[in-house]
Structures are given as C-alpha cells and as structure tokens.
Amino acid sequence: MAQGKGLKKILLSEEEIRRRVAELGAQITKDYRALVGQASWEKQLARPLLVVGLLRGVVIFLADLVRTIDVPLRYDFMTVSSYGNADSPGELLLLKDLVDPIQGQDILIVEDIVDTGQTLSYVQRTLKARKPRSLRTCCLIDKTPRREVEVQLDYVGFRLEENEFLVGYGLDYAGLYRNLPYIAALETR
C-alpha cells in the first residue's frame, strides 16, 4: 500500500494475524462451550456470550475474531478516552457505554492493544461492578514495556516486548493507518 512508505518494518503480517486470530477463536469457542456445559446449540442460545469491544481501534480485530467464534454471541461497544491534563494526568472518561445491562451474563472484553494497561483496568473494574456471570479479556497485542497496572489477560494474540509505535489492523497514528492489513512499526524521528 502507498501509505506503507512511512513505516520502519512490518512486525506482524496479514497471514500471521489471520492464523493467530483463528487460533484465538477456536480456543474461545472451546472454553465457552465448556463454560456453558450444554451440547446443543438451542441450549447454548439461552446463554449467549456478550463480546464487548473498545472503540475505535478494536473494530478490525473484533470483526475478524467474532467470525471465528462458533458459539451464540452478541456484541456491543464502549469508548473510553484518556482525558489527561495538568491537573489529572491520565484520567479516563467513559464516552460511550454499553446499550444494555450485563448482570448475570458471560462477558468477553476484546481489545486491540494493551499498553500501560490503564484503559483495560478501568473497563474491567467498571464491568465487574455490574456483576456479570463471568468476565474474561482477549487482546490481540500485549505490549509490555510501558505497563503501569497489572491486568488479567485470558487470551493474548501476540506479546511484544519492543517499545515500537505500532500502526495497522486498527492501530493508528493520529487516526491514520488503521486500514493497513498488517501491523507495522512507524518510523519515528
């Protein structure tokens, strides 16, 4: 793609991502079938999974992931934004909430990347307080060097220990590059 010019290197190819997403979907399918403990699809329908995506970066990963999960599910989205200023650096704000209550439901939070962990930690605390039946988290990329808070990650696509600025497959720089089909390190000078 023409916009690939400002990139240092491709870290995860389209094919690598596709394969790993399929593996995550298969694992999630297996685990949720076991959790529900019902063999028939009709009985599983009585207890559908709710996939909660965190906008906006997650859109592409979530769209691919849910199509590899073979249990009845619904999905909804939240938007959390960091609202850092001099008085309250790193304060998080819930800009968009889920449409329906989640009490008693099986929830799978889906996130594209976990960096400091602040966003996910906030969302996990917020949803846990609403008393779901179960709460698990799936992230495509667990980027560890800048972690500030420990978060529970049940399904991880890739763990990256390099502190690169990542773009592509939903990840952005100033809102751009999200439509790249691969994940790359941005050239930073």
Ligand code: PRP
């Ligand atoms: C990104 C990403 C995660 C968050 C991770 O979202 O999608 O939600 O940052 O960072 P953290 O672990 O340091 O909290 P961003 O706020 O850039 O919004 P976006 O999803 O619209 O790109």
